[in-house]
Amino acid sequence: MTKRVASQSASNAGSDVDPAMLASIGKVIGGFAARPDNLLPILHGIQDALGFVPPASVPMLAGALNLSRAEVHGVISFYHHFRSVVPGRHVLKLCRAEACQAIGARAIEAHVRSRLGIGFNETTTDGLFTLEPVYCLGNCACAPSAMLDDQVHGRLSVEAIDRLIDGCGERP
Amino acid sequence: MSIRVFVPRDTSAIACGADAVAEKVESEASSRGVDVVVVRNGSRGLYWLEPLVEVETANGRLGFGPIAPADVGGLFEAGFPHACSHPLALGPVDQVDWLQRQQRVCFARNGITDPLDLDDYRVHGGWQGVQCALSMSAQEIVQIVTDSGLRGRGGAAFPCGIKWKTVLDQMVAQKYIVCNADEGDSGTFSDRMVIEGDPYRLIEGMLIAGIAVGADKGYIYLRSEYPLAQRVLAEAIDRARSASWLGTNVQGSGRAFDVELRMGAGAYICGEETSLLESLEGRRGQVRFKPPLPAVKGLFEKPTVINNVITLASVPDVLIHGAEWYRDMGMGRSRGTLPIQLAGNIRRGGLVELAFGMTLRELLHGFGGGSASGRPIRAVQVGGPLGAYLPESQFDTPIDYEAFAAIDAMLGHGGIVVFDDTVDMAEQARFAMEFCAIESCGKCTPCRIGSTRGVEVIDHIRGGTDSQANMVLLRSLCDTMLHGSLCALGGLTPLPVLSALKHFPEDFVLQP
Ligand SMILES: Cc1cc2nc3c(=O)[nH]c(=O)nc-3n(C[C@H](O)[C@H](O)[C@H](O)COP(=O)(O)O)c2cc1C
Ligand code: SF4
Ligand code: FES
Numbered sequence: 001m002t003k004r005v006a007s008q009s010a011s012n013a014g015s016d017v018d019p020a021m022l023a024s025i026g027k028v029i030g031g032f033a034a035r036p037d038n039l040l041p042i043l044h045g046i047q048d049a050l051g052f053v054p055p056a057s058v059p060m061l062a063g064a065l066n067l068s069r070a071e072v073h074g075v076i077s078f079y080h081h082f083r084s085v086v087p088g089r090h091v092l093k094l095c096r097a098e099a100c101q102a103i104g105a106r107a108i109e110a111h112v113r114s115r116l117g118i119g120f121n122e123t124t125t126d127g128l129f130t131l132e133p134v135y136c137l138g139n140c141a142c143a144p145s146a147m148l149d150d151q152v153h154g155r156l157s158v159e160a161i162d163r164l165i166d167g168c169g170e171r172p
Numbered sequence: 173m174s175i176r177v178f179v180p181r182d183t184s185a186i187a188c189g190a191d192a193v194a195e196k197v198e199s200e201a202s203s204r205g206v207d208v209v210v211v212r213n214g215s216r217g218l219y220w221l222e223p224l225v226e227v228e229t230a231n232g233r234l235g236f237g238p239i240a241p242a243d244v245g246g247l248f249e250a251g252f253p254h255a256c257s258h259p260l261a262l263g264p265v266d267q268v269d270w271l272q273r274q275q276r277v278c279f280a281r282n283g284i285t286d287p288l289d290l291d292d293y294r295v296h297g298g299w300q301g302v303q304c305a306l307s308m309s310a311q312e313i314v315q316i317v318t319d320s321g322l323r324g325r326g327g328a329a330f331p332c333g334i335k336w337k338t339v340l341d342q343m344v345a346q347k348y349i350v351c352n353a354d355e356g357d358s359g360t361f362s363d364r365m366v367i368e369g370d371p372y373r374l375i376e377g378m379l380i381a382g383i384a385v386g387a388d389k390g391y392i393y394l395r396s397e398y399p400l401a402q403r404v405l406a407e408a409i410d411r412a413r414s415a416s417w418l419g420t421n422v423q424g425s426g427r428a429f430d431v432e433l434r435m436g437a438g439a440y441i442c443g444e445e446t447s448l449l450e451s452l453e454g455r456r457g458q459v460r461f462k463p464p465l466p467a468v469k470g471l472f473e474k475p476t477v478i479n480n481v482i483t484l485a486s487v488p489d490v491l492i493h494g495a496e497w498y499r500d501m502g503m504g505r506s507r508g509t510l511p512i513q514l515a516g517n518i519r520r521g522g523l524v525e526l527a528f529g530m531t532l533r534e535l536l537h538g539f540g541g542g543s544a545s546g547r548p549i550r551a552v553q554v555g556g557p558l559g560a561y562l563p564e565s566q567f568d569t570p571i572d573y574e575a576f577a578a579i580d581a582m583l584g585h586g587g588i589v590v591f592d593d594t595v596d597m598a599e600q601a602r603f604a605m606e607f608c609a610i611e612s613c614g615k616c617t618p619c620r621i622g623s624t625r626g627v628e629v630i631d632h633i634r635g636g637t638d639s640q641a642n643m644v645l646l647r648s649l650c651d652t653m654l655h656g657s658l659c660a661l662g663g664l665t666p667l668p669v670l671s672a673l674k675h676f677p678e679d680f681v682l683q684p
Binding site: 035036037038039040041043044065071074075078079080081082097098099100101102103134135136137138139140141142143145147150151152153154155 | 451456514523590611
């Protein structure tokens with residue numbers, strides 16, 4: 001199992017001890033019955049609220065659900081969706097799967113990597129973008145596809161993805 | 173009376189601009205003083221025409237597409253929403269040849285109704301399957317499903333009725349229905365389309381399964397890559413519950429059944445049924461040893477029916493029209509209809525629901541219209557990332573589970589990904605191994621380690637290092653994975669690799 005490695009983003013430093021963050025984690029956990037099968041829904045809740053699952057949530061989850069820290073950590077690291085470091089202001093997911101490959105995804109991927117100067121699971125130094133791979137968005141008849149934050153975009157070209165990136169502003 | 177205009181609320185339609193089109197239709201209409209109400213329907217699956225705008229008239233629904241936001245002004249100039257001529261006008265949508273030639277069962281309502289409108293659902297034949305089920309004994313329901321010949325549409329094609337019977341026969345009070353909506357295969361989107369475009373159909377199918385086997389609780393495991401489907405389904409479950417189609421006393425029948433929506437988290441292996449159960453229980457998605465079968469010991473160790481979205485969505489019509497009606501469609505042991513998904517480099521991609529038996533060639537050319545690039549189609553991958561790559565010489569294979577097995581291929585969930593002649597098949601073989609390495613659950617060595625070695629070996633071959641020796645190594649590696657893997661991820665990854673090697677050997681030779 002290859003967990004895609006995430007790069008440490010500059011803005012993450014010290015964020016683990018932010019009391020407001022701990023409070024939001026606690027609030028999410030408190031919203032669910034303390035059963036182990038609620039671990040994934042809780043993790044989704046935390047990531048939806050904070051953009052990532054801070055390492056500080058591991059002991060809190062272990063305590064609340066009566067699991068070992070190793071078990072909780074094992075679950076977080078198994079699932080590609082969960083990230084343990086704070087992402088950029090925008091998350092751009094590029095589809096790398098076959099239907100998108102068949103119609104130009106590799107060229108788009110190469111272009112975006114070089115334009116943003118980062119690889120997958122990395123964040124630009126200005127904190128604007130995190131780039132992630134995704135394997136199919138169910139948009140395979142209108143490929144190539146990407147997801148910018150929660151929005152899927154289809155029939156992409158290098159020009160179209162440039163416009164999407166430009167639309168996020170703040171970059172030269 | 174206001175004129176009803178339809179603009180799909182569907183992931184692909186929106187990915188091509190449907191939200192902006194809907195807004196533009198509303199603003200143009202109001203600035204021109206035209207009384208229009210925009211309905212957000214599901215997609216009909218004519219994806220090359222999305223965003224497909226339809227207007228309801230006395231003579232049926234007229235279509236226009238593909239409509240970009242910038243086209244909307246011109247559309248109104250031409251007389252829209254009244255009958256008008258426009259370069260993007262398609263005429264009556266249900267007479268579009270591509271749609272007319274299909275046999276829509278699961279997708280009969282898609283694109284026609286407002287997906288969340290319960291009245292619309294009822295008016296278009298919704299809940300009739302449950303009503304049938306409520307008037308039958310559990311054994312009768314299971315018998316009809318068995319007799320219909322319906323096989324699981326998630327990939328393994330296991331007879332649905334036999335699975336249900338196993339669960340029915342378990343003398344245990346608590347049983348579960350689990351819907352597999354993980355839809356991880358590239359080139360597939362039929363589950364998503366049902367959920368976004370006709371979600372009550374899935375709920376109805378699960379309800380029938382619950383009545384049939386004596387389960388009062390269902391879970392839907394939906395992949396996290398489908399945020400719109402998540403929103404639609406969550407709302408549909410709420411509304412169905414408010415209208416007493418779910419809950420402690422379904423429509424006053426005295427039967428209880430409720431459904432909970434759970435989200436996956438970006439792991440392909442969680443589409444495998446036992447891994448999915450592990451995930452639902454809150455653990456890493458590692459594949460379980462079988463036996464025990466999930467039908468005997470499944471979710472929380474209770475007897476569990478696990479079915480794909482399309483399997484469950486097919487059940488209401490089986491009950492309404494009868495086993496014979498369903499079984500009369502298809503060929504060989506593949507009965508009924510299969511929603512086929514045309515994707516990748518294809519001119520007219522989308523959803524084609526047909527009885528089994530149509531050839532690949534007819535799908536690719538008759539429906540698909542050839543490649544999108546206009547270049548020759550060189551290869552198609554059928555059945556997702558674990559499916560074989562097929563060359564032109566195999567395009568006369570009919571859509572039939574056994575016919576595909578006979579050529580070392582598989583239909584899987586019915587996705588067809590089209591590649592033109594610019595494809596590098598050695599690169600595709602490499603990706604198959606890479607994908608297996610990324611998504612392996614880690615339980616067995618041939619899959620976990622073998623896939624990484626596979627990538628390296630293919631790199632050596634492509635780089636011209638010791639090609640002959642590495643070719644031998646690749647074949648033996650594939651053999652080990654085929655025979656030494658616990659599940660089909662490791663066990664079938666050799667399929668795309670070996671088929672690429674067999675049919676496109678020239679791509680594995682370093683070109684001078
Ligand atoms: C690696 C792997 C991935 C799978 N992914 C899916 C999937 O995404 N959706 C699905 O319905 N079945 C998937 N399956 C098949 C399931 O294990 C199982 O056969 C299916 O859910 C049973 O439902 P059905 O009989 O209705 O097809 C997968 C199997 C394997 C081995
Ligand atoms: S074949 Fe791969 S995915 Fe399947 S059980 Fe073995 S390691 Fe896990
Ligand atoms: S393969 Fe990219 S959206 Fe399906």
